[in-house]
Amino acid sequence: PDILCAADYETVARAFIDPATLAYIAGGSGDERSLAANRQAFARRGVLPRLLRDVCGGHTRTALLGRPRAHPLLLAPVACQGLVHAHGEVHSARGAEATDTVMVASTLASCPLEEVAAVGGPRWFQLYMQPSREVTADLVRRAERVGFEAIVLTVDAPVQSPGRAARRAGFTLPESAGTANLAGYPAPEGRVLAPTQSRILDGMMREAPTAADLAWLMDVTGLPVLVKGVLRADDARALQRAGVAGLIVSNHGGRALDGVPASLDVLAAVRAAVGPGYPVLLDSGIRAGSDVFTALALGADAVLVGRLQMYALAVAGALGVAHMIRLLREELELCMALAGCATLADITPDLLCEAAPC
Amino acid sequence: PDILCAADYETVARAFIDPATLAYIAGGSGDERSLAANRQAFARRGVLPRLLRDVCGGHTRTALLGRPRAHPLLLAPVACQGLVHAHGEVHSARGAEATDTVMVASTLASCPLEEVAAVGGPRWFQLYMQPSREVTADLVRRAERVGFEAIVLTVDAPVQSPGRAARRAGFTLPESAGTANLAGYPAPEGRVLAPTQSRILDGMMREAPTAADLAWLMDVTGLPVLVKGVLRADDARALQRAGVAGLIVSNHGGRALDGVPASLDVLAAVRAAVGPGYPVLLDSGIRAGSDVFTALALGADAVLVGRLQMYALAVAGALGVAHMIRLLREELELCMALAGCATLADITPDLLCEAAPC
């Protein structure tokens, strides 16, 4: 009854998630500048509706990686969904399945990817490179085996830890959280750093994916590989040339390097770099159908939903996720209707305007 | 005694309207971004007065649709005035009549248009397209019959519902509110959507007016037709070419699609698109005579007053509305006097300057 719009799940979820976990989910890295920038980027853009268009019979259909989709919304890869709901990823997958939504399952899920696949909806697998190539290759093979349709390689968060707000609130990732997919593999061997070596540059960054790793991955798998975490136009073009199947413009919801711009603020430049027709998705900050509209107008083919997914999952499991997606979709349709757009293709950049500064 | 300026009616009205209804009237759609933008647009503009001009004998006279008017203020169409005053529209009409003000009566009034007309002041009829063309045509004929001088077709709010703040405050539109003009017509037949159809794009948007509907309307009536809700220069030019008698630049007071710019921020572009001499009015955010001055300087021929009308009506009925208009007019005159303008024609764009950002 309190949920009048998709964004309301954020408010309502506060009663369903303990404060430390909430701080972990809601928070961002560093000073949370990029986290804030994500929302501001949407707030700074307005819409200039076209009048008196006939939108009756319009729809939100589109195609992604060659397959028809009912709408341009995906569930972003979000680790450790067990933090807010037992069998979290399975519930998210059910919500996705019920609403014709692609679920992007995280490497660091609380449920193994086979269980997510068993739900049966459309699914992509989000990959974090592992210290050992054998393990990485095995993860990919398992995803292929159970019908994941694409690999999303996340490249913007090689070093990960809960943000300062979460740590101050006492949050620590439970031992086993996010290791369901990795159980059974040999533990990566510890490596001892020489005293002159850097804990960060030589230590944590060992597993950070490089261009060579990406090439290896595309060799290893027959599935289309998308790269998640793109913010620069030059990187975008290089990835396109390297044969990547698509890009996800993302700042990891403000959880990777703090100080990076809002995904939305670099979207147009990335789209311009790769030209029309090449798959470009966006996430970070999507809270309403009007945000989806804005992202599409600036060049995205579709958007991924991170935190709202966790909030809806916490509030009402699969039903919550499905309801949240339905609300977002109706909000998008309302926006299209009032702006005179019958189809996604009608959502052109000239419909946007700069919002008055506040 | 507390009312030193027209805007004070906003403050004082709080004691006269119950909180839920106040939330409905004061509120905007979505996140209320466009609502806020309306006021900011005025705040961002300043005046650069001309010195030592002789303004003695000056006046605020103008002409609208070929008829002389004492001043450039109109009462905007505001539905359901019964929410704040018994026989609300009749009182507003009396306030308008007493101050030589055009009242634009809403389709969704609490009193039938015949009662408004009986008061005798200058009046235009605001039209919402109805599901049936017969009903729409009948409404127009009734308006013609009782002396409404123009039809204002509102095109920016095909889907309407109280904003979230109002819904959270428990506001629901009373069953019969706003149906006085529609009583006696057959109820529109319900239509069942196919499962693949969209509640919004196929459902609610059925009655949304299209360019064809507008052409039909101009055929049906001999009255001049103005279009309310224009924000784009290209739409403005198209409407002018289509033979519309005038435009009302409006974002519905921030109550239609949220995220659209302030009316004031697009006014100059609309005026430039249609050229001088073509009727362009503005509403959304008018709270003071200086706002009227600013709108006129940016190209409006006149302005409409929405919420202030409801506030003044709630505080003191017809007297309140008349007093509010008188205050606004004197504030405008003071602004003209201090800026060295003897007539409305002297209010030129070079008198404006960008206000310092705050």
Added chain:
Amino acid sequence: PDILCAADYETVARAFIDPATLAYIAGGSGDERSLAANRQAFARRGVLPRLLRDVCGGHTRTALLGRPRAHPLLLAPVACQGLVHAHGEVHSARGAEATDTVMVASTLASCPLEEVAAVGGPRWFQLYMQPSREVTADLVRRAERVGFEAIVLTVDAPVQSPGRAARRAGFTLPESAGTANLAGYPAPEGRVLAPTQSRILDGMMREAPTAADLAWLMDVTGLPVLVKGVLRADDARALQRAGVAGLIVSNHGGRALDGVPASLDVLAAVRAAVGPGYPVLLDSGIRAGSDVFTALALGADAVLVGRLQMYALAVAGALGVAHMIRLLREELELCMALAGCATLADITPDLLCEAAPC
């Protein structure tokens, strides 16, 4: 002991002035946008100091209307100084005399201009045009007779009344406040307006000075005439051509038409319009020596101090005014020293930079 800088008089004065009177003095007109703009205009400008200059032996000397002055500070015309101190203007004049400061005495003073003159410091007379030319001419003759060196014609405030904050606080100008100079003249005859005439455009604006009145005034007096209230470059050039002796760029401390820009924001344009060497002064918002520095860098020859004068007068009479001027002057000197300026002529525009937005 609490007064570490000139601006502290503003804080300390709160204990010396009753709230309603304080609201009158501190307040501005309308929504107090121009009042706020005045301070923001200074806050938006920064200084880029020159390094390693020798400023030893520097000074703040200058010349105004052909006479040498020890510094570029004047006391602005401020009416009704009796509101905060018995014989207010006489005390201000003593403070001015003690610090080599030109006092600009207001037409609407609480003490007659002859008493101000008797103090003996340098003095100009601020003139408000009176309903009768005879009275106006007599005021000027009286000022000439007792040694006022210039006439400052204020043109930006033909209609005057306490701001809304003051009125809400219950402030009313005492009957006799500000009439000391006008006592003994016949009361202006009331004029009855025809019903179609405007209270403002035909009523209050009757006495508003026009270009013809200015020409008449320059004929009537042998003293140099400055015009106070200039904000537009075109007005500035016209006044220069008309033979005016100098301009005061002022928005009346945000007390005339609300919405006009900060004086400081139009100063450079006015200076550019009249060229170098022509007297241009500024007031509105001066609270610190750095403000004086900024105004001089943007083209002012000197600045006038309004509210700080009233605050210092309220706190400590003549001593307060003298102390406040001394603090302002030392703050200016400190600013000059740290910016590498030995004389006022060294305060050039290239020493300013835009301050970071906050």
Added chain:
Amino acid sequence: PDILCAADYETVARAFIDPATLAYIAGGSGDERSLAANRQAFARRGVLPRLLRDVCGGHTRTALLGRPRAHPLLLAPVACQGLVHAHGEVHSARGAEATDTVMVASTLASCPLEEVAAVGGPRWFQLYMQPSREVTADLVRRAERVGFEAIVLTVDAPVQSPGRAARRAGFTLPESAGTANLAGYPAPEGRVLAPTQSRILDGMMREAPTAADLAWLMDVTGLPVLVKGVLRADDARALQRAGVAGLIVSNHGGRALDGVPASLDVLAAVRAAVGPGYPVLLDSGIRAGSDVFTALALGADAVLVGRLQMYALAVAGALGVAHMIRLLREELELCMALAGCATLADITPDLLCEAAPC
């Protein structure tokens, strides 16, 4: 445990420093506009990371004045460290020594420069010109004798006093604070000003260094002389031509002339003026590794840390200082890693972007 990042020392230090002293250390001059600008300048800049780079084996090594350094962080000259820790400068020097950090020891230290030198770490001497050239020359000779490697002449703060916040909090510099280096010299003879002379321009500015003084200093010493307090491009080029060994772009942490821009905001212009390869350092506002990254991207070779040094010293003496430097360095490395930079040379301006305005 509460210290998750270098900036946390600021928060934690509040419990270790009495309020008046804290006000002195944390505060800035005047209205603290430049103080605020320093932080805002960093907040307005974002990073656009390069993807998929191999940063393994990267490092933060650099060279300053011809000597190899492990990282680009220095301890800024901060007077009177005895205010927060007994033998403050000695502890800072130990923290510096432990982390391979150049300590810039202040003329106004609480411990004599010989004691700082005895600690043994890399060290530069910050010089304030003294009233007598003999004293100044003797200070320099002492610094040379005990192995200081460079002289940093501070030129932006010829007049010094605690800010208003500190004075309001009751702070007064203890008699003997900051005189350890000057003990034993004859007291400068008082000079009596003529009544027409200015306390500031003729008084306090007597000792302000001039271009001639700088030339004399470079004659007197064989050590490289850097100038601290540079903000203008023209000054920068002139100093470079005069043979100065390097520049420190600094607004004294917002403690010199208030209203000057943030150091960061003028850095690029200074770098452009002197060209590549010439030593340009920066301080003012450094609180995190990302700030160091930003400064380096805009052209700095290294940065100095002022207040964080005092905070860390107050919290935990030498250990605190060393820990703070280690945190800053790791934060810088993390930033480099996530932005795809293996070495400082990879930190190029194209990695920066304007942050969304908030």
